Amino acid sequence: xxxxxxxxxxxxxxxxxxxxxxxxxxxxxxxxxxxxxxxxxxxxxxxxxxxxxxxxxxxxxxxxxxxxxxxxxxxxxxxxxxxxxxxxxxxxxxxxxxxxxxxxxxxxxxxxxxxxxxxxxxxxxxxxxxxxxxxxxxxxxxxxxxxxxxxxxxxxxxxxxxxxxxxxxxxxxxxxxxxxxxxxxxxxxxxxxxxxxxxxxxxxxxxxxxxxxxxxxxxxxxxxxxxxxxxxxxxxxxxxxxxxxxxxxxxxxxxxxxxxxxxxxxxxxxxxxxxxxxxxxxxxxxxxxxxxxxxxxxxxxxxxxxxxxxxxxxxxxxxx
Amino acid sequence: xxxxxxxxxxxxxxxxxxxxxxxxxxxxxxxxxxxxxxxxxxxxxxxxxxxxxxxxxxxxxxxxxxxxxxxxxxxxxxxxxxxxxxxxxxxxxxxxxxxxxxxxxxxxxxxxxxxxxxxxxxxxxxxxxxxxxxxxxxxxxxxxxxxxxxxxxxxxxxxxxxxxxxxxxxxxxxxxxxxxxxxxxxxxxxxxxxxxxxxxxxxxxxxxxxxxxxxxxxxxxxxxxxxxxxxxxxxxxxxxxxxxxxxxxxxxxxxxxxxxxxxxxxxxxxxxxxxxxxxxxxxxxxxxxxxxxxxxxxxxxxxxxxxxxxxxxxxxxxxxxxxxxxxxxxxxxxxxxxxxxxxxxxxxxxxxxxxxxxxxxxxxxxxxxx
Amino acid sequence: xxxxxxxxxxxxxxxxxxxxxxxxxxxxxxxxxxxxxxxxxxxxxxxxxxxxxxxxxxxxxxxxxxxxxxxxxxxxxxxxxxxxxxxxxxxxxxxxxxxxxxxxxxxxxxxxxxxxxxxxxxxxxxxxxxxxxxxxxxxxxxxxxxxxxxxxxxxxxxxxxxxxxxxxxxxxxxxxxxxxxxxxxxxxxxxxxxxxxxxxxxxxxxxxxxxxxxxxxxxxxxxxxxxxxxxxxxxxxxxx
Numbered sequence: 001x002x003x004x005x006x007x008x009x010x011x012x013x014x015x016x017x018x019x020x021x022x023x024x025x026x027x028x029x030x031x032x033x034x035x036x037x038x039x040x041x042x043x044x045x046x047x048x049x050x051x052x053x054x055x056x057x058x059x060x061x062x063x064x065x066x067x068x069x070x071x072x073x074x075x076x077x078x079x080x081x082x083x084x085x086x087x088x089x090x091x092x093x094x095x096x097x098x099x100x101x102x103x104x105x106x107x108x109x110x111x112x113x114x115x116x117x118x119x120x121x122x123x124x125x126x127x128x129x130x131x132x133x134x135x136x137x138x139x140x141x142x143x144x145x146x147x148x149x150x151x152x153x154x155x156x157x158x159x160x161x162x163x164x165x166x167x168x169x170x171x172x173x174x175x176x177x178x179x180x181x182x183x184x185x186x187x188x189x190x191x192x193x194x195x196x197x198x199x200x201x202x203x204x205x206x207x208x209x210x211x212x213x214x215x216x217x218x219x220x221x222x223x224x225x226x227x228x229x230x231x232x233x234x235x236x237x238x239x240x241x242x243x244x245x246x247x248x249x250x251x252x253x254x255x256x257x258x259x260x261x262x263x264x265x266x267x268x269x270x271x272x273x274x275x276x277x278x279x280x281x282x283x284x285x286x287x288x289x290x291x292x293x294x295x296x297x298x299x300x301x302x303x304x305x306x307x308x309x310x311x312x313x314x315x316x317x318x319x320x
Numbered sequence: 321x322x323x324x325x326x327x328x329x330x331x332x333x334x335x336x337x338x339x340x341x342x343x344x345x346x347x348x349x350x351x352x353x354x355x356x357x358x359x360x361x362x363x364x365x366x367x368x369x370x371x372x373x374x375x376x377x378x379x380x381x382x383x384x385x386x387x388x389x390x391x392x393x394x395x396x397x398x399x400x401x402x403x404x405x406x407x408x409x410x411x412x413x414x415x416x417x418x419x420x421x422x423x424x425x426x427x428x429x430x431x432x433x434x435x436x437x438x439x440x441x442x443x444x445x446x447x448x449x450x451x452x453x454x455x456x457x458x459x460x461x462x463x464x465x466x467x468x469x470x471x472x473x474x475x476x477x478x479x480x481x482x483x484x485x486x487x488x489x490x491x492x493x494x495x496x497x498x499x500x501x502x503x504x505x506x507x508x509x510x511x512x513x514x515x516x517x518x519x520x521x522x523x524x525x526x527x528x529x530x531x532x533x534x535x536x537x538x539x540x541x542x543x544x545x546x547x548x549x550x551x552x553x554x555x556x557x558x559x560x561x562x563x564x565x566x567x568x569x570x571x572x573x574x575x576x577x578x579x580x581x582x583x584x585x586x587x588x589x590x591x592x593x594x595x596x597x598x599x600x601x602x603x604x605x606x607x608x609x610x611x612x613x614x615x616x617x618x619x620x621x622x623x624x625x626x627x628x629x630x631x632x633x634x635x636x637x638x639x640x641x642x643x644x645x646x647x648x649x650x651x652x653x654x655x656x657x658x659x660x661x662x663x664x665x666x667x668x669x670x671x672x673x674x675x676x677x678x679x680x681x682x683x684x685x686x687x688x689x690x
Numbered sequence: 691x692x693x694x695x696x697x698x699x700x701x702x703x704x705x706x707x708x709x710x711x712x713x714x715x716x717x718x719x720x721x722x723x724x725x726x727x728x729x730x731x732x733x734x735x736x737x738x739x740x741x742x743x744x745x746x747x748x749x750x751x752x753x754x755x756x757x758x759x760x761x762x763x764x765x766x767x768x769x770x771x772x773x774x775x776x777x778x779x780x781x782x783x784x785x786x787x788x789x790x791x792x793x794x795x796x797x798x799x800x801x802x803x804x805x806x807x808x809x810x811x812x813x814x815x816x817x818x819x820x821x822x823x824x825x826x827x828x829x830x831x832x833x834x835x836x837x838x839x840x841x842x843x844x845x846x847x848x849x850x851x852x853x854x855x856x857x858x859x860x861x862x863x864x865x866x867x868x869x870x871x872x873x874x875x876x877x878x879x880x881x882x883x884x885x886x887x888x889x890x891x892x893x894x895x896x897x898x899x900x901x902x903x904x905x906x907x908x909x910x911x912x913x914x915x916x917x918x919x920x921x922x923x924x925x926x927x928x929x930x
Contacts, residue, residue, distance in 0.1 A: 367838075370838055372834065372837060372838055393840050393841075393842050394840070395840075396837070396838055396839060396840035397839070397840035398840075399838075399840075401835060401838035401839050402835075403831055403834060403835050403838065404831070405829070405831035405835075406831075406835070407829075407831045407832045407834060407835025407836070407838075408832075408835075409832060409836070409849075409850060409854075410832070410854065410929050411853045411854055411856075411927075411929045412929070420836075420839055420841075421839055421840065424839070424840055424841060424845070454928070454929040455929075456929060470839075471839075480838070
C-alpha cells in the first residue's frame with residue numbers, strides 16, 4: 001500500500017517538476033455523458049484516493065450501486081486528493097467519498113478550519129453545489145481527523161491521555177520515551193496547514209524537539225519501531241489498534257472535522273436520483289469503530305478492500 | 321645476443337602448441353625477421369622474448385643471461401617494443417608518448433627532453449611542431465614514426481617490432497622502411513622483426529626465420545633463402561619471381577658506380593653543350609642540377625624543339641619523383657613504373673644528385689644473378 | 691583565459707544567482723499564508739542543506755566505491771565476475787528509485803542516513819558499470835604496448851587505463867547525478883528531508899509556488915553539479 005502511494009506521489013513530483021500541472025488522469029474507459037433521462041443508461045464512475053479507507057469506501061459504493069442495478073466503472077485508487085477531485089471536476093469521475101474538512105480547505109479555499117461536524121458539512125455542501133455542481137450526500141458519523149499518537153505503553157507509563165498532558169510533559173522536560181527525544185513523525189501536509197502542527201503548537205503552547213516529515217503511511221510504523229516518540233495519523237486507521245498505539249484526546253477541540261460523504265456530480269444524481277437513497281443509510285452506519293475495524297481488516301489482516309466491503313454490506317443487510 | 325633454446329609455448333585450452341621446440345640465435349646488431357603465414361607462431365615467439373607471453377618450456381638467453389629469471393619489468397624497460405597497431409597512448413602528447421620509458425626509468429627532465437627531441441628528429445618529426453600534438457592529429461605514417469621513436473628513446477640494445485609498418489600505404493611504407501634501415505645502419509640494434517610480408521622480410525632482414533605451425537623451417541640470410549630454399553614451403557613463400565625479389569636485396573648505391581651515364585648539366589650550361597650531352601646520353605636526355613648539385617629537372621630531345629633559350633635552365637622540365645640512394649632496386653622499379661618512365665633520378669641523403677638508373681640497369685642486375 | 695573563467699565560474703554563478711533570486715522572490719511574495727509559512731529562508735536553507743548533504747554524501751560515496759569496485763572487476767582475474775556483475779547492475783538499474791527507497795525503508799527504517807544509503811547504492815550502479823566498461827574497452831593493443839614497454843600493472847592502470855576510461859567514467863557519474871537528483875527529492879517520503887519536503891508539502895496543499903520553488907532549486911542543484919563535472923571533463927580530456 002505504502003509502495004503504491006509512494007509511486008503515485010513520485011509520478012506527481014516528476015510531472016509537476018517537469019511541466020507544472022500538465023498532468024491528466026484519464027479513466028480507463030471514456031464515460032459517455034447521459035444524453036437522455038433514462039436512469040438505465042447512467043454509468044457511474046466511482047473514484048477514490050489511494051489509501052485503504054478510501055479504497056474500502058469506494059468498493060462499498062460500487063457494490064451498493066451495482067446491487068441496485070446501477071452500472072459502475074471502478075476507478076478507485078486513482079491518486080491523491082487533488083487528482084481525484086480534479087478528475088471529478090472535469091467529469092471523469094462521477095462519485096467519490098470526500099471529507100468535509102478537506103473540501104473546505106483544499107477545494108473551496110477556506111483558510112480557517114471548522115470543528116463542528118454539522119456546521120462544516122452544511123457550508124461545504126452548499127458551496128460545492130453552487131460553485132461546482134457537486135452534491136454532498138449524508139455524512140458518516142466517523143470523523144477521520146488528524147490524531148496525535150503515542151505508544152500505548154509509554155502513554156500509560158507517563159500518564160499522558162490528552163494533548164494537554166503531552167504539552168505539559170514536554171514543557172516540564174519529562175524524559176521522552178524512545179528514541180529519547182520528543183520527536184514527532186508527520187506527513188507533509190500536516191506540517192504546514194493551519195489546522196495542522198502550526199496551529200496545534202500555538203493552541204497547546206508546546207513544541208516538539210524535532211519534526212520528521214515523511215510519507216503518511218509510515219508514521220504508524222515509525223512510532224511503533226521507536227524511531228520517534230510521537231506521530232500524527234488519522235483517527236480511523238486500523239494500525240492504531242494493531243500496533244498498540246493510542247490516540248491522545250484532543251481536549252481543546254483543535255483538529256477540524258473530517259466526516260466523510262459520497263460526493264456526486266449533480267447531473268448524475270439527476271439522472272439516477274436513487275443513488276442518494278442507496279448511499280445515505282450506508283453512510284449513517286459508518287461510525288468510527290466500524291471504519292477503524294474495516295481499515296484494520298485490510299491493513300493488518302490483508303483482506304482485499306472489496307472483500308471487506310462486501311462482507312460488511314452483507315452483514316448490515318445492505319446487499320444480499 | 322638473443323638465444324632461444326628449445327622454446328615452447330602452449331596456450332591454456334589449446335591442443336597444439338603455438339611454438340614448438342624452437343632453437344634460434346640472433347646476433348648483436350642484426351635484424352632478424354620472423355616471417356610466415358598468420359598463426360605460424362612468429363608473433364608469439366617475439367612476445368616471449370620480453371615475456372608478454374611466458375614460455376611453457378625451454379630457455380631464452382639475452383647476453384647469456386636467463387631472461388626468464390629476470391624481473392620482467394626491468395627486462396622490458398631495456399627492450400624497445402613496437403607493435404602492429406603501434407599502441408600509441410591517445411591521451412598523451414607525442415612528447416609524453418616518446419618519454420614513456422625515460423619517465424618509467426625516472427630520468428631527469430632535461431635528459432628526457434633532450435632525448436625526445438633527438439629521437440623525434442631522427443625519425444623525421446620536427447619536435448617544434450609535433451611535441452605537443454596528440455596522436456589523433458597525426459597521419460598513419462607519422463604515428464609509425466612516433467612508435468619507433470618511442471621504442472628507441474632509451475637506447476635499448478634490443479628492439480622487438482611486430483609489423484611496425486603494417487598500417488600504411490605502400491609508398492609511405494617503403495619510405496619508412498628505408499628510413500628505418502638508414503637509422504639502423506647508424507645505431508646497430510639487435511632487432512627481432514615480425515612480418516607476414518616476404519618482400520619486407522627480404523628487404524629488412526639480415527637474417528630471415530621462416531616459421532610454419534609453430535616450427536622454425538629455415539633461418540638464413542635473404543640471399544641464401546632466395547637461392548636455396550629449404551623446402552617447398554619456403555620456395556612457395558618466396559615465390560617464383562625470385563630474381564625480381566633480388567631487387568629487394570640490392571641498394572641503389574651498390575650499382576650506381578657501375579652505371580656509366582653522362583654527367584648532369586649545370587643549369588647555366590650553354591645550349592650547344594647541352595645538345596651534345598643529350599646526344600652522348602644513352603637515354604636521350606640529361607639531368608639538370610643547380611649550383612649546389614641539387615636535382616633541378618631533366619631535358620629531353622623534345623624539350624629542345626619545344627622551347628627556346630640560351631642555357632640549360634631554359635629547357636629544363638621538372639621530374640615528378642626521385643629515389644634516395646639507400647632505397648632498394650625494387651623501390652626504384654616501383655617509382656619508374658609509377659612515373660611511366662624508363663629511368664629515375666637518384667639523390668643522396670643530403671638531397672644532392674647522385675646519378676640516374678634505368679630499367680636496363682635493373683635488367684642487367686637480374687641477368688647477372690641468373 | 692577569459693573564456694575559461696567564464697565557463698568555469700560565471701555559468702554556475704549565474705545559476706546560483708537564479709536560485710537565490712527565486713528564493714528571495716518567493717519568500718517575499720508568498721501567494722498566501724500557507725506559502726509564507728513553508729517558504730521561509732530558514733526552511734529553504736534547511737532543505738538546501740539537507741538536499742546537498744543527501745546528494746554529496748551519496749555521490750561521493752558512490753564515486754569512491756563505484757570506481758574502486760569497477761577497477762577491481764576489470765582486472766583480468768575477475769573479468770568474468772565483472773561481466774556477471776555488469777548484468778546484475780543493468781537489471782538493478784531498472785528498479786525504480788522509489789522502490790529502492792521503499793526497500794531500504796523496510797530493511798533499515800527511516801531517516802536521513804537510510805535515504806543517503808539508498809541513494810548511494812542506487813548511484814553506484816552507473817558509475818560501477820561505466821568504470822568497468824571504460825577500462826575493459828581500452829584498446830588491448832594500447833595496454834599491451836604499455837606492458838611491453840615495462841609498465842607494471844599499477845602503472846598501466848593509473849597512466850593508461852584510468853585516463854582513457856575517464857570520459858566513460860565521467861559519463862557514468864553524470865548519469866548518477868541525474869538519477870540522484872530525482873531520487874533525492876524522494877528522500878522526504880522516509881523522513882530524509884531535502885527539497886522533496888518543499889515539493890511534496892506544496893503538492894499536498896496545492897500551492898504551486900512551493901512546488902515550483904522546491905523543484906526549481908532541486909533542478910538547479912543538479913544542473914550546477916552536472917555542469918561542473920562536465921567542465922572538469924573538458925579540462926582533463928584534451929586528446930580527442
